[in-house]
Amino acid sequence: MKRFFDSELETFRSHLMIMGETAIRQVRDALKALVDADVALADRVIAADDELDNLEMSIDDEAIRYMNLRAPVATELRLVIVGMKASHDLERVGDECTTIAKRAVRLAGEPPLKPYVDIPRMANIAIEMLREAMDCFMHGDTDKALAVVRRDSEVDAINKQLYRELSSFMIEDPKTTTRALELMFISKSIERIADHACNIAEEMVFLAKAQDIRHRDELKKS
Amino acid sequence: METSSASSTPASRAFQVPSRATDGQKAQTLIEIENFDFYYGAKQALFDINLKLDDKRVTAFIGPSGCGKSTLLRCLNRMNDLIDGTSIKRGGIKIRGVDVNARDVDSIELRKRVGMVFQKSNPFPKSIYENVIYGLRIQGETNKAKLDAVVEKSLRGAALWDEVKDRLHESGLGLSGGQQQRLCIARTIAVSPEIILMDEPCSALDPIATAKVEELIHELKKEFTIIIVTHSMQQAARCSDKTAFFYMGKLIEYADTRTIFMNPGNPQTEAYVSGRFG
Numbered sequence: 130m131k132r133f134f135d136s137e138l139e140t141f142r143s144h145l146m147i148m149g150e151t152a153i154r155q156v157r158d159a160l161k162a163l164v165d166a167d168v169a170l171a172d173r174v175i176a177a178d179d180e181l182d183n184l185e186m187s188i189d190d191e192a193i194r195y196m197n198l199r200a201p202v203a204t205e206l207r208l209v210i211v212g213m214k215a216s217h218d219l220e221r222v223g224d225e226c227t228t229i230a231k232r233a234v235r236l237a238g239e240p241p242l243k244p245y246v247d248i249p250r251m252a253n254i255a256i257e258m259l260r261e262a263m264d265c266f267m268h269g270d271t272d273k274a275l276a277v278v279r280r281d282s283e284v285d286a287i288n289k290q291l292y293r294e295l296s297s298f299m300i301e302d303p304k305t306t307t308r309a310l311e312l313m314f315i316s317k318s319i320e321r322i323a324d325h326a327c328n329i330a331e332e333m334v335f336l337a338k339a340q341d342i343r344h345r346d347e348l349k350k351s
Numbered sequence: 352m353e354t355s356s357a358s359s360t361p362a363s364r365a366f367q368v369p370s371r372a373t374d375g376q377k378a379q380t381l382i383e384i385e386n387f388d389f390y391y392g393a394k395q396a397l398f399d400i401n402l403k404l405d406d407k408r409v410t411a412f413i414g415p416s417g418c419g420k421s422t423l424l425r426c427l428n429r430m431n432d433l434i435d436g437t438s439i440k441r442g443g444i445k446i447r448g449v450d451v452n453a454r455d456v457d458s459i460e461l462r463k464r465v466g467m468v469f470q471k472s473n474p475f476p477k478s479i480y481e482n483v484i485y486g487l488r489i490q491g492e493t494n495k496a497k498l499d500a501v502v503e504k505s506l507r508g509a510a511l512w513d514e515v516k517d518r519l520h521e522s523g524l525g526l527s528g529g530q531q532q533r534l535c536i537a538r539t540i541a542v543s544p545e546i547i548l549m550d551e552p553c554s555a556l557d558p559i560a561t562a563k564v565e566e567l568i569h570e571l572k573k574e575f576t577i578i579i580v581t582h583s584m585q586q587a588a589r590c591s592d593k594t595a596f597f598y599m600g601k602l603i604e605y606a607d608t609r610t611i612f613m614n615p616g617n618p619q620t621e622a623y624v625s626g627r628f629g
Contacts, residue, residue, distance in 0.1 A: 130628045200585060202612045202624045339614030 134199055138208065141191045142266075145212050148184040149263035152219040153256055155181070155226040156322060160252040163233040163315065164245045171237070174230035181223035188216040204336075211336040215266070218325040218332075222259065225318040225325075232311045242298060242308045251287045251319045254280060258326035265333035274337075277330035284323035291316045378405035378592075381546070381576050382427065386442030389419075389426060391434070396422045398600045400442070404593075409568060409577045411591035411608065413584065414623065418597040420580045424548050427451070427578065428465035429458045446546070466539035470551040472531035474523035474538075479506075479515050482523040482534055486542035501541050508574075509537035510567050529560020536567065540575070547571065549579040553586060565590050584624055588612045596620045 155174055162171035192213045195201060201209055258277045265274040295309040295316075334342050382404040389397035397419045404410050412420035422431065426444060429451060431437045444451050451461055463486070474482050483502045484492070492498060502519065506512040511533040515526070523534050532552060539547055549568070553561040568577055568590050581587050587594050587608065594611040596604045596619075604611065604620040615621045622628050 130622075132626060202584065202588070203615055203621045205625055206613065 134195075137191065137195055137199070138205065141188065141195065141209070141212055144184060144188050144191065145216060145266065146263065148181060148188065148216055148219045149259065149266070151177075151180050151184065152222040152226075153259050153263075155223055156252060156256050156259065159226040159229040159233065160249060162230055163236065164249060166233070166237040168234050168237050171230040171233045175227050178223045178227045181220050185216045185220040188212055207336050207339060211266075211332045214332050215329045218328045222322050222325045225322050228318050229315050232315050236308060236311050239308055242295075242305055242312065247287055247291050247294075248312065248316060248319065251284055251291075251316065252322075254284050254287075255319050255323040255326060258284075258323055259329070262326045262329040262333060265330060266336070269333070269337040271334050271337045274330040274333045275342075278327050278342075281323050281327045284320055288316050288320040378408050380404070381406035381447060383445045383448075384423070384442070385445075387423075387426070387444060388439065388441040389422060389431070390436075390438045390440055391422075392436040395440075396600050397426075400602050402595060402602060402605055404576065404578060406576050407572055407574070408592040409572050409579060409590055411587035411594045412578065412580045412597060413582075413587050413594060414597035414603075415628070416582075417599075419600040420595075420597045421550055423597070424550055424578060424580050427546070427548055428462045428467060430462075430467065432458055463542050464544050465546040465548060466542065466544035467548045467550065468532070468535050468539055468552045470554050472528060472535050472555070474526070474531050474534050476522065476524055478520045479523050479526070479534060480519040483537050483541050485538060490542075505537040505541040506534075508540050508571065509533045510563060510570070511537055527560070529556050529563060532556060532560065532564060533567065536564070536571075540571070544575065546576045546578065549577060551580055551582060554582065561586070584612075584626070596623060598623070 155177060158170055158177075159174045161167065162174060192209045195209055196206075199205075258280055261273055261277045264270070265277070292313060295313050298305045298309045331343050334340055380403045382402075384400050384402040384404075387397055387400040388395060400419075400423060412424060414420050425431045426439075427446075439452060446465070449456065451465075475485060477485070480502055481488070483505050484498045487498060487501060503512060503516075506515060511530060514530060515534075523531065526534060532555075536547075536552075553564050556564065565586065568579065571577060572592075579587075579590060581590075591608045593605065594608045595602055596611065596615075596617075598619055604615060604617045606616065610616075611620060612624055615624065
């Protein structure tokens, strides 16, 4: 039986998907701005953060209204809760992109410290994780969601490797310190983006199975 | 029929939060319904019901109109005996291991143990005092001190004492709808039943009166086993420890209320609790 307020949930879902797409675009653009030293693109990323902020507020508003007026239960209740949490994660992804873009602007005026290989590799994994996590939202595929969670260690490993490498740059030549630190923070931002993708994937498992897998490694491995 | 239980989360394990159902104690089965088929004449109303109901807990029966939930409720104290043409073709109901339909079970005695509160409050055209002790009066109790004590205890138990203690000898019909319903609950508990059946007890009440009855249900389960039929999903979610969902005379799902409203195992249950059918 279709209910007169079912369209509200569809709108809610579509806003979350739009938010996911916007966040992924922001990560891609922030990376491109860094690699191409494209200041104009970095500025656009910074300006576009408002889109994510507005979407988060809109999703919160829709969720609160739906809980208040429609008294959702079961899957619908989980959807509304997960939607609010995932939108918060996506908003934080946007914040990390703004950080990357600001650092990209500063780095654009400097000679590159080293060719960009690991940071794009890391960012691409984070983008894939975000995309897969959002796909889980559409299709409820918990195996895929768990695979996203497991991929987090790949990003963590690259981040650590970059940290070591950039530290050695600074030790060998202190003049590289500013640029190396910028890249370390960018690497950390990407690592955080992957963490947010993991959070979203975990939330999708809760949406599909009402099972809370946070902080439970034994469930994430299964 | 599906049964399921909420998974244990790290938070629930860490804080050891007892569910409302258990208050930290494991529930004992009080009522066992097995392979139960019930008929109104030739029409089968209940199909192969299997259900174990916990002692000193609140169980909600939910489902669309005509699903059999009230029929099953009335089978628990044989109220259906009063309807011509009803029959049990298979299975039975046991309370503490005793078959309620056995020949040697007196239905009047059974109804003393299994009291009932109806959809519409039905105080007798008597004083508040006489309403409460009506059951004891017809049992022949005449000791005034004992009757006075029962009136006070029952009205306190029904959260009505403070509102009526100064007008116990006024007509019960002069009370508000919510007070009348609580008077009926006081009348039910005055005979010290073990089980209280409630058939949509709040459907005719305003939100304040409903809240008072729900609060009362929460208090009463310390002493009584309560089975409530309700059309209000929110009421079932708020009041009950376990919920049974019925559809077309069949028990579809029975589980902890939290599971029924958070992660039901059956798509029909999900559709019903979400208001998608019924």
